Every structure is written in C-alpha cells, then in structure tokens.
Amino acid sequence: MNEEMFFVLEGEGEMRLGDERHPIRRGDMIACPPSGPESAHQFINTSETDELKVLSVSTRTTPEFVEYPDAGNFGIVAEFGPGADGKPRMFRYVGRDGESRDDWEGNE
Template identity: 60%
Template structure:
C-alpha cells in the first residue's frame, strides 16, 4: 500500500470519549477529526484532518513544551490566537506553532459561517507536557509499549496547586 491518501477521500469522526467536549463546553468546542498518521505509515510525525464547526474551536488555548505543530488551512476562515495576539486566517494559510511556554500558546477559532478544515502535522515526541493558560491547567501524556508490547497511554490533567509532596 502506498503512503498516499487523497484529502477528498477522508471522513472525519467525532472525538473519542474522554476527548469530546461535554456539557457546557459543547458551546465553545466542536470538531471532528481523522487521524491519518497510522493510515499513512507515519512513524515520527502525527497527521490529522480537523473540521471545526462555525463559532467554535477544536481545543482550548494551549502550548506544548515538547512537540511542534503546523496547521494548513484547507477551507474556511477564522482567527488563530498565537501568544498574546490574534490573527485572521483563511484558506491557504500555514501556521507554525513551535514548542515553548505561554508565549507559544495557540488556538484556532472558526469565525466563519461554514466549517473550517485544516491539516495538522506535529512531531510525536513523548512524554509531552501541555499547558492551558486560560484555565491554569496542565496535561502530561506519555505513550509507550506495555509489557505485552501493545501501545499504552498515560494521561494526567491537573493544576499546579493540586501537586502532592514528593514523599507522599
């Protein structure tokens, strides 16, 4: 099988349980995704096609301390928050989001009347630390092979003030 997929043949799906917005957050977030990396045979980069509903964002404003992301806007228009600034975006725009602290935080918001579709490409280094400046949360995620060789994921989301002493 060649490592080729035509964008017209991709169908996005709802986010899996635990990642999909629930309750009040459905008012701000609404997106479907297709994870393309495994289908393409990718080893060190992650690829996904994301479709964001009008007036919503796919994810909260966040930064990655380890991984870098790139977004290519395929269709629609919106705004990208980059650090403390907001920039209009439209079909054909490429957005770079290097790893770093709150100064590299980013969020894509669909401000148009129709869906906003973009291709996201990122490095897949693990473990990863993501920070969410708007809420003061952080997330730690590690992907690794379990004892049986199957892939496993460790994910913890919290706030700094919830930190336990080392010897507890």
C-alpha cells in the same frame, strides 16, 4: 513539548497566538515551535455558516508536556511500547497548577 504545523484546509477564522489574534484562511500554513504559555495557540472559526478545517502535524515527542494558560492547567501525555495484546499503551494526566500532593501521601 512538540513542534506543530497547521495547514488550513477549509474556511477562515482567527488564530490566537498568546495575546494576539491573526486572520487565517484556506491555504495558510502556520508553524508553532515548542515554547511556553506566551505562544499558546487556539483556532477560532469566525464564520456563522462554514466549517474551519485545519490539518495538524506534530513531531510527537514523548512524553509531552502541555500548558493550558487560560485554565491554569497542564497536561502530560506519554506513549509506552505495546502491551501483551500488541496495542500501544498511553498515560494521560491533566492537572492544575499548585495542586500537587506528596508522593507518599496515603502510603504510610
């Protein structure tokens, strides 16, 4: 899991952090250390006319494991060294809790 920092560039809204909601506005800086689903966060634009723009900065530790508690999903993202073409290679997977299969299923 990565540490994240957010800076509100424009607008206002709310940040959901676990079960709590906190008002945010332009100029606010928010730090989110690595943790579990109790501190899952989401930005919500509460304006009917203005955009909410947030700059996100993260430590980018790889692989990264992310939980999406509202949906019961998890994600894994890993970056590998460059391929023969010089471009970075990525692995991304989103799964649902409890939906796993045996490593050898179908390889018998």
